[in-house]
Amino acid sequence: MDRKQRSEKYDWLSSKTQSILKHYSCPESCNGSCCKNHIIDFNRKEYEKILKNIDKESVNILKSNAVKSELEGCYKAINAVGQCPLLLNSKCRIYNNRPEACRNFPFVIYPDAEAGFGLTLLLCPMSVKIIQDYAQWYKSVNSTMYSKLSAVSEQYKNIDKNSDFCIQMKEHNLESFIEFLEKEGYYLV
Incomplete structure (x- = not known):
C-alpha cells in the first residue's frame, strides 16, 4: 500500500469513527480515563497546529512534556505520573484543539x-x-457474534476492574453499524 492509499485509508477510518462517535458522549462517570490510561501519539503538523491554537500556559505544558514517540515523525505528551499533562481536574485543557487521536x-x-491501518x-x-450497541447490530447479522459481544459487554461493565480491554472493529462492518445507529435513532441528546 503506497503513502496516498495509506493516507486515504486513515482518513476513511477516522471519518467512520467520527460517524459512530456522534451517537455517543462521555458519561459523567468517565473521570478522564482515556487521558489517564492511554498515551496519545500525534504527528508534527498536528503538534504545531495545536501549539498555535491554545493558550500560553497550555503551550508551555505541552512543550515541556512532549517527547518523540516510537512512531516515526510523531510526538506524545506524558508527564511523570504517566497521564496526559493537559488533564486538569479530569478535564482536557485543550478539548476543542485536542489531537485527532483524542477525537x-x-x-x-x-x-x-497488510491493511495499512486497522x-x-x-x-x-x-x-x-458502543459494544452493547454493536452487539445489538450483530443480533440480526450473526447470532454467534451477538452472543460473544453481549458476553464481552457484560464482562466489562465494571471498567474499574478491567483495564486491558481491546476489541478489533472490522472495517467491512462499519458502514452497516453506522446505518443501524442512524436507523435506530441513536443520537446524542
Missing part, C-alpha cells in the same frame, strides 16, 4: 503492515455502550 478515542487507528476499540465507559 477518535475510544477508537484507535493503528498501523497494520481499528480497535479500547475500554472506557463510552466503549462499553
Whole structure:
C-alpha cells in the first residue's frame, strides 16, 4: 500500500469513527480515563497546529512534556505520573484543539503492515455502550457474534476492574453499524 492509499485509508477510518462517535458522549462517570490510561501519539503538523491554537500556559505544558514517540515523525505528551499533562481536574485543557487521536478515542487507528491501518476499540465507559450497541447490530447479522459481544459487554461493565480491554472493529462492518445507529435513532441528546 503506497503513502496516498495509506493516507486515504486513515482518513476513511477516522471519518467512520467520527460517524459512530456522534451517537455517543462521555458519561459523567468517565473521570478522564482515556487521558489517564492511554498515551496519545500525534504527528508534527498536528503538534504545531495545536501549539498555535491554545493558550500560553497550555503551550508551555505541552512543550515541556512532549517527547518523540516510537512512531516515526510523531510526538506524545506524558508527564511523570504517566497521564496526559493537559488533564486538569479530569478535564482536557485543550478539548476543542485536542489531537485527532483524542477525537477518535475510544477508537484507535493503528498501523497494520497488510491493511495499512486497522481499528480497535479500547475500554472506557463510552466503549462499553458502543459494544452493547454493536452487539445489538450483530443480533440480526450473526447470532454467534451477538452472543460473544453481549458476553464481552457484560464482562466489562465494571471498567474499574478491567483495564486491558481491546476489541478489533472490522472495517467491512462499519458502514452497516453506522446505518443501524442512524436507523435506530441513536443520537446524542
